[in-house]
Amino acid sequence: MSMDAASLAGIARHAPGRIDMRALTVEVGAPHARFAALEAFDLDIAPGQFLCVLGPSGCGKSTLLSAIAGHVAVTHGEIAVDGVAVDGPHAERGLVFQQHTLFPWKTVVDNVAFGLKMKGIGARERRRHATELLELVGLAGFASHYPAQLSGGMQQRVEIARVLINRPRILLMDEPFGALDAQTRRNMQTLLLDLWSQIRTTIVFVTHDIEEALFLGDRIVMLSQRPARIVADITVPLPRPRNDESTTEPAFVEIKRRCLGLLHDVTQTQAA
Template identity: 85%
Template sequence: MNMPAAIQPQARVRAPVSHAPGRIDVRSLTVEVGPPHARFAALDSLDVDIAPGEFVCVLGPSGCGKSTLLGAIAGHLPATHGEIAVDGLAVDRPHPERGLVFQQHTLFPWKRVIDNVAFGLKMKGVGASERRREAAELLALVGLAGFESHYPAQLSGGMQQRVEIARVLINRPRILLMDEPFGALDAQTRRMMQTLLLDIWAQIRTTVVFVTHDIDEALFLGDRILMLSQRPARLIADIAVPLVRPRSDESTTEAGFIDIKRRCLALLRETA
């Protein structure tokens, strides 16, 4: 039976060729997870092209495999079949150039904010003065100048996530992978963090792959939305978001925003 016109998957958007760092190529990717006696496919034959500097959001039903896709790109989960390449090199292990940000922060509670941010450079053998200088610059970038000596427990949830983002960015990642990083925040703080993230991205232009279950968030942030099916996840739509940047609250009232939101809602209903 043919799918209704309103929810026909859009043709996959192929990323333009670029020599800038941060290109992601996913080819026929299948990832199986679980113990040996009960393994199952979380992703099935996924093909995705992401251009350097793109901001791509991933939507899909709960438990469909969105986080698995991030884990595979990060190098934490091996491909069962197919491959992932970043800038033409196969992904076969984690690397600091592919930074991962989770919903709950992973800061060291016993370290001050500036030392949390500088930790990646410490592991690389960078001297104390240089790594603290770079950490201070990133804390200023995320709006936390003056909080260098605080401990994570002294910060709000939104501030902790800012520190987490700064800690990932200090490694100068080609790719920033974000797994519902603002999902635990209240609505006002969440929008503030979304706007801050767009401001940071406009300055550093790293490639961002952002998992969310919130259609409004995906539309507000992304250049494209990848819509995944129920598990095992397949790509059912690759939707361009043609809203102009910079975006604001007014962007969410535009006709284009509302039209794409309707399409996304229809696709989610169809996959359910």
């Protein structure tokens, strides 16, 4: 069962989600061993766009998400969301990791409702919103379960619902399905596309998997080795909705080949 139209509209109204990055440099590491993870980085992401980020391991993909989320400080340049500079974390920029961060001692519904509790919203209202979101992610019958009683895919559904309850303008996802088996992973990808088609929040999705990026994204950004720069910005022309047959389309195969070549070139450049 889907959320009612009013609830979905409420999320959509709060999710314009334009991201602008200008001359962005982010340095990380201990004070005596700082290094640039991102350098002179420029990127614009349109409201409601599904952007996938590819690149070699350690190139700065996760740092990029953390900077947009406000968990990592910008060294130079600026990140702005809807024209307002990012200067720290905010619930309107939700972050989903590969491993869930659910509270093991709380039930599923209480985990999802936690963000509203922190805002001071009453128990009945936050439970109602949490129940609607559990229906949206296909877990209506699991409200009273605990995280340890759920499969990995179900835990990630709860994690996504817990982020969505804050009605984020931007959903930042750091390889959220990387630890799942192939079938569960495809099911989660399809679920995510279904959710996105309803709420149209901006999604920035980091992955190592080229096929996953092509299956999900409107657009793929390929990053260089650290410090990360954009080496390719590719529009994905595949029509929506997408399914397994989409992966056999000539455009899918052509872009996959291009991405493999780019990734190989980036890796070889570092090796040289």
